[in-house]
Amino acid sequence: MSGGPQYTLYHPRWYRRRVSVWWWLQKWSYTGFVLRELTSVFVAFSALVYLWQLRALTQGPGAYGQFLARLRTPLFLIVDTIAFIFVLFHAITWFNLTPKAMVLRLRGKRVPDWVIVGLNYAACLALSGVVAFMLVRG
Amino acid sequence: MPPSVALTVARYRPEREAEPTFQNYEIPFRKDWVVLDALNHVKDHLDGSLSFRWSCRMGVCGSCGMKVNGTPKLTCATFLSDYLPGPIRVEPLDYFPVVRDLVVDLTDFMRKLKQVKPWIIRKEEKPPSEGEYLQTPDQLDTYKQFSMCINCMLCYSACPIYGLEPSFIGPAAIALAQRYNMDSRDHGATERLKILSEHDGIWQCTFVGECTKVCPKHVDPAGAIQQYKLTGATHWVKSLLLPWGTR
Numbered sequence: 001m002s003g004g005p006q007y008t009l010y011h012p013r014w015y016r017r018r019v020s021v022w023w024w025l026q027k028w029s030y031t032g033f034v035l036r037e038l039t040s041v042f043v044a045f046s047a048l049v050y051l052w053q054l055r056a057l058t059q060g061p062g063a064y065g066q067f068l069a070r071l072r073t074p075l076f077l078i079v080d081t082i083a084f085i086f087v088l089f090h091a092i093t094w095f096n097l098t099p100k101a102m103v104l105r106l107r108g109k110r111v112p113d114w115v116i117v118g119l120n121y122a123a124c125l126a127l128s129g130v131v132a133f134m135l136v137r138g
Numbered sequence: 139m140p141p142s143v144a145l146t147v148a149r150y151r152p153e154r155e156a157e158p159t160f161q162n163y164e165i166p167f168r169k170d171w172v173v174l175d176a177l178n179h180v181k182d183h184l185d186g187s188l189s190f191r192w193s194c195r196m197g198v199c200g201s202c203g204m205k206v207n208g209t210p211k212l213t214c215a216t217f218l219s220d221y222l223p224g225p226i227r228v229e230p231l232d233y234f235p236v237v238r239d240l241v242v243d244l245t246d247f248m249r250k251l252k253q254v255k256p257w258i259i260r261k262e263e264k265p266p267s268e269g270e271y272l273q274t275p276d277q278l279d280t281y282k283q284f285s286m287c288i289n290c291m292l293c294y295s296a297c298p299i300y301g302l303e304p305s306f307i308g309p310a311a312i313a314l315a316q317r318y319n320m321d322s323r324d325h326g327a328t329e330r331l332k333i334l335s336e337h338d339g340i341w342q343c344t345f346v347g348e349c350t351k352v353c354p355k356h357v358d359p360a361g362a363i364q365q366y367k368l369t370g371a372t373h374w375v376k377s378l379l380l381p382w383g384t385r
Contacts, residue, residue: 023298029351032346100358101365101368105280110279
């Protein structure tokens with residue numbers, strides 16, 4: 001046989017669409033995803049501040065006082081507020097993700113997603129309450 | 139109710155044009171028509187050259203996945219009445235090479251699907267004379283959701299990670315791997331873990347969650363991937379603590 005059949009003539013000419021640079025603005029879930037990727041820096045920042053706090057605690061009251069004074073500077077207050085908002089954003093993402101990653105079964109039935117998410121929020125609120133109580137009591 | 143509705147359809151004719159264009163068709167509006175009916179009307183009465191895939195018309199075969207007004211949909215289950223007054227924009231699925239008009243090439247997925255070994259793997263096969271491998275309804279229930287996948291590719295088209303990193307194994311293939319991992323008759327989880335815990339497997343996913351939103355069969359591929367991440371991480375910790383236990 002000589003030559004291929006006619007229909008293969010344009011076969012390699014597939015069109016591959018390029019992903020737009022602005023793809024992440026097309027949907028809120030895409031924007032949220034990019035925001036999560038970028039703001040993970042703030043989560044790392046919060047973790048580092050906690051480590052710094054622990055270090056100051058081990059070094060005695062003087063060092064801890066200095067640490068607290070640094071936290072009260074306007075720059076730290078601004079960065080900390082932004083970090084808090086993004087840590088909250090990540091916490092909500094994780095709470096909502098939990099039932100996806102952990103499927104719990106009770107007596108052969110799957111525990112509904114809202115129960116697992118609810119327990120996460122309840123635990124978070126309870127612990128925050130305990131911390132707030134300790135702070136108010138001084 | 140309008141007498142007609144405008145359909146804007148992506149056309150790509152490789153013998154004629156270098157990139158897709160859009161063509162408008164005015165089709166009669168009927169309350170019980172889905173987008174696939176509209177495309178068939180175009181094909182039968184207005185323009186026989188329009189190419190698209192379809193087969194069962196009832197959400198089982200997974201052939202008619204396309205983007206309708208920007209969202210991946212099974213066109214056999216997408217009613218025109220939900221998009222009034224129109225126009226309704228129909229495009230091929232994102233991230234797959236377009237062969238012609240609304241037809242995309244799925245070779246990449248077929249290759250990845252085979253990689254994750256979506257079949258029951260047994261350590262030892264028992265002879266047919268000993269009968270079937272039995273399973274209780276509860277055991278079936280653990281993986282049934284993932285077995286509903288019809289390979290329609292809407293999840294790939296909704297996944298920006300697949301668009302940006304085409305080597306990513308992708309939502310449906312991982313959900314199908316999980317379907318077999320959770321099957322009480324299967325012993326192939328370790329074999330699949332090797333493939334799925336590699337760079338192009340589960341760890342590429344950053345939980346955008348759109349795959350689950352667009353899935354017409356409620357398979358929840360995002361859930362399958364997150365569950366698998368937990369399995370992968372547990373396995374990794376075990377291999378650190380008990381290196382002899384995970385072999």
